[in-house]
Amino acid sequence: MKPIDLSQFDFAAPAPGQIADLNTLDEADKHQLLMAGVDVAASAVSGTYMHMDHGAVHCKSKRPGVEILDIKSAMAKYDGLKEYMWTLVDKDKDDFTRKAASDLHGGYFIRTEKGAKITEPVQSCLFIKGDMTGQAVHNIIVVEEDSELHIITGCSVAHSSKGAAHLGISEFFVKKNAKLTFTMIHNWAENTVVRPRSAGKVEEGGVFLNNYVLLKPVRDLQMYPTVTLAGEGAVARFNSVMVAPTGSHLDTGSRIILAAPDTRGEMIARTITTGGTIIARGHIAGNAVPARGHLECKGLILGGGVIHAIPELEATVDGVELSHEAAVGKIAQEEIEYLMARGLDEEEATSTIVRGFLNVDIMGLPDKLKKVIDETISECEKDMF
Template sequence: MSNVNLSRYSFSGNENAAPIEDLASLPAEDKERLVLAGIDVNDRSVSGAFMQLNHAGVHCQTNHEGLDLMDIRTALKKFDGLPQYYWKLLDPDKDEFTRLTREHCNGGYFVRARKGAKISQPVQSCMFIKGHSAGQSIHNIVIVEEGAELHILGGCATAHDAKDTAHLGITEYYVEKGGKLTFTMIHNWGTSTTVRPRSAGIVEAGGEFQNNYILLKPVADLQMYPTMKLQGQGAVARFNSVIVAPTGSHVDCGNRIELNAPDTRGEIISRTLTTGGTIINRGFIGASAAPARGHLECKGLILGGGRIHAIPELDSNQDGVELSHEAAVGKIAQEEIEYLMARGLDEDEAASTIVRGFLNVDIMGLPLPLKKAMDEQISLLETSHAM
């Protein structure tokens, strides 16, 4: 991981920016950047929407009575500092990024699905950075109470003309007994953006957590390693990732699942593709209770140079656990190209077809409009230097 000089960035200013009542009023170039992060500002079907612009929460609205959604600073005042949740899963002294966010949090959101609420439509959360040398340090708390269901669609992006920016993001997830949380994160950063998310969560008995992560656009330097602890019997966690790193991108990412109760299950599935950038792909599943099952799968394609370093880890001292992993890094197999060419495709078409299949997002269970948008972005790789 490269060193980051945080003094280069401004983490304050304009904290009381004017609210944006209707996100559809954003400039066209901003809306275009947000669409590529999975955020459709014209979508009125969402259960709620939150937008952070640099250092200010500028939009927050909810459409479901079982949903609480507000700026984290509002929540801290309203709920007496959120003593059960705020900085309970992450150590604020973990590194320089957590320390800065602890000392100078300039936003983020608090979202809670109340007990038994089945919130079928996603909640949109958007972290947007504009300007030069802007730094964003935010803290999010997500709570799914007993028996509730929630899907958050998080889009993070920089403006088209933003330069030399940084995003530091703390997120703490709490999934209570029988709750279900799906968290889909799509990044659309820039070639001069440094990104340091720090995330952790717990899942209680019978709860389910699914995290989908999509990165198809350039980023200067990204490092993240979210951790989920399965603390109750029958809890489940799944991580699905699709990552593309073009020349100039350095991506150090991974996921960690701790199976700390009987009958827990964990799964980490990642697809990485480099067209000149560097990807360090980490994965860890550990079991301290039995029976428990876990599977880790990390596969990478190298097209046109670049580097992929896969680091899968399994760890247990328990009888009665089943942990497995499958890892592969390489180029497109020539026999696959020849197979498709024998059926009428030329070489470029065959390669494009294989890449589209490799980066398939079907497993993520995305809403249909979002899946279509992601498929379109993947198809654009055909006309890039990736091919």
């Protein structure tokens, strides 16, 4: 792929005004957000954050025990967030982190209170509506000791946009015996460049579950979040489901560092190309014992395209247990014939197999969100077959 020229995008436009009621958004925008897992009419949520182009337009917590602020407000309130800001991601990592630091538009700061069990998800949306807009955000999530939180974050671009670039920095802090489930759904477009840069730290007994769903076209996506299991008994799991149609280039993956005893890491990736390119990376490093890690990457090629699976296992001490499975191929003809023998035509049989392959049940998502993803898969099938 050609290098990304950030000068093509406008990072200097003024921030939009506040939107008190997200239901006032036009129907096209609300549909785009829904396909990214964000239901502006939802009542069963603990809070909502929405960022549009170059500024936050809506920020509200609905439940005690969880604080939701725009990152700039949080920096003003908490002395620059020095304890967290740029402590896990290197500000000088690359051109994209440097740009995100110099042209910060916003992002969310979400923190639970110690011991708070936030049962309903917090939903956030990072939305690009303008033409050739460059968006730079920095998100910080802090799940305090003995608390639980589920965040559903949707990233999307308006159908009318002629091009966009999204630079997103995210830093996750899961404290002792806390649990974070973080579900990210990307609904970009053929003309969008996306550069997330993310890292997390999980303390003793903490759990970090990361779900990622990308079913729509995107011009160029590059992401490789790293989570360090820094405390005894910490757990991290990455689940991802991705589809790359013609014209999409996805360079994705994740890294788990087992840095303390009795830690466990798991990665499960399901990828389909219908003409695009997918580089599926995965890296588990075992630096303490006992520790266990497993990486699984499976890909289907439907109608052309490229899948390049790069699993890495790294052990630096005796006794680490690491394993991986990687497979790339096509749908087995005998599977299709088996279903056809039971009354399905070839297209229905293929569709059934693909739906099973893209199963998101392991992600532990709310039923309504699973329904949205199922609907998105149905839309994708029109392009797949």
